[in-house]
Amino acid sequence: MGMGIQYLLSRMFMLCMSMVFSIDMASSSSSQNLQVQDQLKILNKPAVWSIKSSDGDIIDCINITHQPAFDHPLLRNHTIQVTPSFHPEGVSAQKQGIGSSSSRTNSQLWHLNGRCPKGTIPIRRTRKGDLLRASSIQAFGKKKHRAFPQPRSADPDQISQSGHQHAIAYVEGGKYYGAKATINVWEPKIQQPGEFSLSQIWILGGSFGQDLNSIEAGWQVSPDLYGDNHTRLFTYWTSDAYGDTGCYNLLCSGFVQTNNEIAMGGSIYPVSSYHASQYDISILVWKDPKDGNWWMKFGKDKVVGYWPGLLFSHLSGPASMIEWGGEVVNSESNGQHTSTQMGSGHFPKEGFGRAGYFKDIEVVDASNNLRVPKGIDTFTDQSSCYDVEIGKGAKWGTYFYFGGPGRGPNCP
Ligand SMILES: *[C@@H]1O[C@H](CO)[C@@H](O)[C@H](O)[C@H]1NC(C)=O
Ligand SMILES: *[C@@H]1O[C@H](CO)[C@@H](O)[C@H](O)[C@H]1NC(C)=O
Ligand SMILES: *[C@@H]1O[C@H](CO)[C@@H](O)[C@H](O)[C@H]1NC(C)=O
Secondary structure: HHHHHHHHHHHHHHHHHHHHHHHHHHHHHHHHHEEEEEEEHHOOOEEEEEEOOOOOOOEEEEHHHHHHHHHHHHHHOOOOOOOOOOOOOOOOHOOOOOOOOOEEOEEEEEHHHOOOOOEEEEEEEHHHHHHHHOOOOOOOOOOOOOOOOOOOOOOOHHHHHHOEEEEEEEEEEEEEEEEEEEEEEEOOOOOOOOOOOEEEEEEEOOOOOOOOOEEEEEEOOOHHHHHOOOEEEEEEEOOOOOOOOOOOOOOOOOEOOOOOOOOOOEEEOOOOOOOEEEEEEEEEEEEOOOOOOOEEEEOEEEEEEEEEEOOHHHHHHEEEEEEEEEEEEEOOOOOOOOOEEEEOOOHHHHOOOOOEEEEEEEEEOOOEHHHHHHOEEEOOOOOOOOOOEEEEOOOOOOEEEEEEEOEEEOOO
16 A cells, blocks of 8 residues: 555656656747747748749749848948959950860759749748758858868868868968869768768968858758758858858858849759769859959859958958868768768769869969969878879869769778
8 A cells, every 4th residue: 555655656756747847848849949930030031932943942032132141230231232343354264165065064953943033032941951950050051160171280180080071272372362163063972961072162361260261162962951962052151260150152141142043052953974974063253353342153154142341351351272172071980981972972083074073273363363373282181082183284274183982992
């Protein structure tokens, strides 16, 4: 009988505990839900028109004057610059139209299902699932700290600890007013969540300290950010070394978009196949000498928009370093290197049609001319996993092949 009462009491205690617990759970999940809804409201502005893409994305056409940039405290009274005051000229302007007949340029998958009207800009809609995949709502749309390749002052131990691996070409020591490249597009395999693979240009200002300024553009595969394995066009910016400022695409206020055709974060279509059709995208980022904004051009003539100069400290002036190349996250489970691929997933020595490439690599000089970069050098964290090989030719200008398969016989 004593046992019975004790049992009853302990049952009642457990019941109470579980009630308290479930009330607690319910309130915390509903407050998380509210936070998610609030954040979605900030990210997704009311759409003038929406387009469903066959990859599952929804592209919202947002009134250009209602875009996320204008949530930024410094941009409340900002007047949109419709066009840059200046387009850099030089080597590639003369070469335009010649091109290499063996590779083709491409565009975005959602174009198959519609276009955004004039006066609007296309923005990939963020959904609840996108936010819930992030480690926190604050972390959504941001790179982790120390995500930059750091060639010269490289401390190999420190770099492999950060889990990011790079195979890049770079120039430093000059004053750079922009950079350009044509980047071969692939769909590298990602081994597991938490990892990504990207190919991009970095425009860097300041030192590799807490105040690093960076403007980035290229393509990426990131299941964490997008919920799938598609190759997507992306941009990034930070003015404090991936700390509080900046984000991917238009996932925070900063970048001012002027173009109604290109959606940041939208899938690129088609992508290259091994020993078959090759596709590439051209990206140019340059500083407008008049107002100091950094503009971005996609392909031959699509001016996408700009990062206002006032977002930056060091990059309110010229960049001090430019990098081109690939980056992956190696989360090294069970002490094994990841099999996440960089570029095509094949080493540079395989060459055209098999290895990924950057070609027509150029920088913008102080007189706003595109120039072949002087003193270009290469860097890899672990060349037996991902490598880079630079070359120079009449047809491709300065170029390199890069990438690799990750885990393999020489990359255990
Ligand atoms: C924007 O304009 C208003 C009214 O002219 C002014 O009070 C405010 O300080 C301005 N804000 C910025 C960030 O310039
Ligand atoms: C955008 O909004 C402004 C006012 O906020 C309005 O005058 C304009 O017509 C809108 N444009 C479109 C394409 O809806
Ligand atoms: C992405 O690819 C990996 C294998 O590389 C697969 O395990 C995963 O299910 C894919 N994710 C999606 C969302 O398709």
